[in-house]
Amino acid sequence: MPRWWSSGVKLIMHKTYVVILAGGSGERLWPLSRKKQPKQLLPFTEKKSLLEQTVQRALALVDKESIFIVTGADQEAYITDSVKNSVAGLILEPAPRNTAAAMMLAAQKIYERDPEGILVFLPADHYVPDTKKFNDFVAHAIDFSKTSQKIRPEIANQVRSIERLEK
Numbered sequence: 001m002p003r004w005w006s007s008g009v010k011l012i013m014h015k016t017y018v019v020i021l022a023g024g025s026g027e028r029l030w031p032l033s034r035k036k037q038p039k040q041l042l043p044f045t046e047k048k049s050l051l052e053q054t055v056q057r058a059l060a061l062v063d064k065e066s067i068f069i070v071t072g073a074d075q076e077a078y079i080t081d082s083v084k085n086s087v088a089g090l091i092l093e094p095a096p097r098n099t100a101a102a103m104m105l106a107a108q109k110i111y112e113r114d115p116e117g118i119l120v121f122l123p124a125d126h127y128v129p130d131t132k133k134f135n136d137f138v139a140h141a142i143d144f145s146k147t148s149q150k151i152r153p154e155i156a157n158q159v160r161s162i163e164r165l166e167k
Contacts, residue, residue, distance in 0.1 A: 014116045015066065016142050018058040019106040020087075022051055022071040022079055022124035023096060040124035041082055051079070051124045053131075055086050058122060060135045061142070064088060068110070069124070070102045118145050 022040050040051040048056075051069075058067045067087040071079045076090060091109050093102055103121055110117050120138060128134045 014118050014146060015114055016062050016118045016120060017110050018062050018067045018120045018122060020054050020058060020067065020069045020122050020124050021099060021102055022069050023093060023102055024125065041078055044127060049082060050127060051082055054122050054124045055083050057128065057131050057135055059086065061120065061138060068106060070106050072096055118142060
């Protein structure tokens with residue numbers, strides 16, 4: 001059943017995919033993190049890693065068949081062990097090229113599956129204390145993207161401005 005805004009604008013029913021960015025070489029939190037144990041895999045709060053917490057946030061937004069993790073081949077086994085079967089799969093970077101390249105690779109792979117899909121990118125190494133508020137905000141952004149023909153890159157800056165105003 002289609003969802004409607006109170007204004008009566010019908011939402012376009014595009015499938016939403018969550019892409020979790022879980023690359024990195026484990027250097028920023030040295031000596032705690034290492035190449036084989038990057039910060040997103042370290043137990044953080046609630047005895048869960050930041051990656052596990054990110055997967056939980058994603059599962060509140062979409063089903064597991066719509067969640068992908070981008071990582072390097074050198075971390076594939078560690079990431080797989082950490083998330084078990086809670087995501088659709090991994091997208092392996094052929095070489096580490098930082099965030100923009102990882103996002104483009106994921107966008108290309110998902111476009112091949114679903115050219116009309118909506119992508120939500122979540123970093124695997126961020127701590128989010130209020131997950132309900134975060135997921136509510138992301139859900140509103142997803143709904144907004146379904147009513148727009150094109151989302152401009154400036155939306156990220158607008159989101160940050162809104163967050164600053166709410167504080």
